[in-house]
Amino acid sequence: MIQSKNKLMLWMAAGIVLLSGLVHVLQRVYHVFVGHHVSMHGEQASASPLALxxxxxxxxxxxxxxxxLYVARGKDHPWIPACLVLALTMGSMSIIAGGGGGVEFHFSIFMVVAFVAYYENTRLVLLMTALFAIQHLAGFFWFPELVFGVKSYSFLMLAVHAIFLLLTSGATTLQIISKRRITGVLEQQKEAKQHEAAQLLARVQTLSDQLGQSSVTVSERSRQTIGMNAEMSRSFHEVASGIGAQTTSIMNIEGSLQRIHERISSTADASQAIIGLANQTSLSIRSSEQGMGALAEQIGAAREEMRSVEGQISTLHDAIRQVERILVTVREVADQTNLIALNAAIEAARAGEQGKSFGVVASEIRKLAERSHEATEAVQTILSSIEQASNASVERSAASRQVIEQAVTRTTEAVEDFRQMSQDLAAMLQSVQELGSSIAQIDEASLHISEEAGQITGVTQEGAAAVEQLVQLSEAQMHAYEEVNTEIVRLHELSASLHEQFGPSGSDAR
Known part of the structure; x- marks a missing residue:
């Protein structure tokens, strides 16, 4: 500020000096102002050239x-204002003296007062006023021709000059003081406003920092949640794949069990046919000895039927082996499902509150796997009993075949062995009845196994549907978290923008 004022005052002082030189040239060389200025109430006189x-x-x-000082010592040197004020004051005195002391040139004093007021310094105004007062007093008492252009000057006019000079300087001083006071109040208000603005910017910056930190934390948590949801979604896909494989295996088991049931039913029918044939054979033996040839033929037919029964029992035994292998597969699928459900429960527990619902579903899936495991154990028990009965049937079938072979041999040897053959036939009939009873039990057990397999299929299908719903829900939740993460990123960008606008660098720039 003071540098700009010094620069302007240099130009004003230079103008005053040029004006002083011009007045001196016009008056002292060309006598332009002789006889044209207003009289000073006295006889005009010329000042000495030396004084001028x-x-x-x-x-x-x-x-x-x-x-x-302005060029060599700095544009804000403290002595520059005093030198320029003295130059303006002495320039006005030079104009008055060079113009012959006319009252018209005394108006330059007011011009100097206006120039000096630009500094807004009461000391400089007092310095200027004191110099003009000394000029007028010296002119009144000792050098009236330099100040008033006459040999003697009226004290009354001197007092008028002094009063107007003091009034002008006093008014200027009061204006400077009033302006300082008003400027001080305005500066205080400005400082208060700046302090409030700084506090507001500090609060905005603090809030922006907190918002940025919170958005970073929430964004990190959101990314972690998205990752956990993705892992849970992959786990659910694995569970769904395992349940789908289990469902396929159980459906295959169910079909196999249905085929076993059909074979067992046909075996039961065959056993009933054998019982009928044995009864017919017994009636033939008791009816007549003449029917021995026919009995031999019937025994041969019975032997063929027994071979057929043995083949069917062997087929049943192979089917039971196949069912056992299928049950092993089902048990492995159930164990795998239980393990997958346990992994899903662990992942859900890691997810915290968001994974509680997934943990419940994983627990239900684990229960379904346990039920499947229990059902397979029950089926294994039933198949074990069927296998035992089948082995017994095979043994009894072998015994019956031996009896039939003996009956055929004895019918060719002699009638005396006929009674023994009748007893063997009775034994065979009892064995066939026991075989029929065993086959009936196997038929009932196979029907029960088929029903259990149907229930297992329904349960696994329900579990697969539930897992599919969980997969859809997990994907929807993951999309929602991705949208939330996008909004959080936008919030972080907004926080960064606020920090750039209201941070320390932004406030300094403003």
Whole structure:
């Protein structure tokens, strides 16, 4: 600020010096102002050239001193305002002296007062006023021709000059003081506003930092949740794949069990046919000895039927082996499902509150796997009993075949063995009845196994549907978290923008 004022005041002082030189040239060389200025109430007189030259040189010297300080010592040197005020004051005195002391040239005093007021410094105004007062007093008592252009001057007019000079300087001083007071109040208000603005910017910056930190934390948590949801979704896909494989295996078991049931039913029918044939054979033996040939043929037919029964029992035994292998597969699928469900429960527990619902579903899936495992154990028990009965049937079938072979041999040897053959036939009939009873039990057990397999299929299908729903829900939740994460990223960008606008660098820039 002071540098700009010094620069302008240098130009004003230079203008005053030029104006002083012009007045001196016009008056002292060309006598332009002789007889044209207003009378000073006295006889006009001319000042000595030496005194006029001193007044002409003084403002020039002071202007040169101020210019030297401005250029060599710095534009804000503290002595520059005093030098320029002295140059303006001495320039006005030089104009008055060079113009012959006319009252018209005394108006330059007010011009100097206006120039000096630009500094808004009461000391400089007092310095200027004191110098003009000394000028007028010296002019009144000792050098009236330099100040008033006459040999003697009226004290009344001197007092008028003094009063107007004091009033002008006093009014200027009061204006400067009032302006300082008003400026001080405005500066205080400005500082208060700046302090409030700084506090507001600090709060905005703090909030922006907190918002940025919170958005970073929430974004990190959101990314972790998205990753956990993705892992849970993969786990659910694995569970769904395992349940699908289990469902396929159980459906295959169910079909196999249905085929076993059909074979067992046909075996039961065959056993009933054998019982009928045995009864017919017994009736033939008791009816007549003449029917021995026919009995031999019937026994041969019975032997073929027994071979067929043995083949069917062997087929049943192979089917039971196949069912056992299928049950092993079902048990492995159930164990795998239980393990997958346990992994899903662990992943759900890691997810915290968001994974509680997934943990419940995983627990239900684990229960379904346990039920499947229990059902397979029950089926294994039933198949073990069927296998035992089948082995017994095979043994009894072998015994019956031996009996039939003996009966055939004895019918060819003699009638005497006929009674023994009848007893063997009775034994065979009892064995066939026991075989029929065993086959009936196997038929009932196979029907029960088929029903259990149907229930297992229904349960696994329900579990597969539930897992599919969980997969869809997990994917929807993951999409929702991705949208939330996108909004959090936008919030973080907004926080960064606020920090750039209201941060320390932004506030300094404003």
């Amino acid at each position: 030259n001193v007044f002409l040189a003084a403002p020039i010297v002071l202007l040169i001193a101020g210019l030297y």
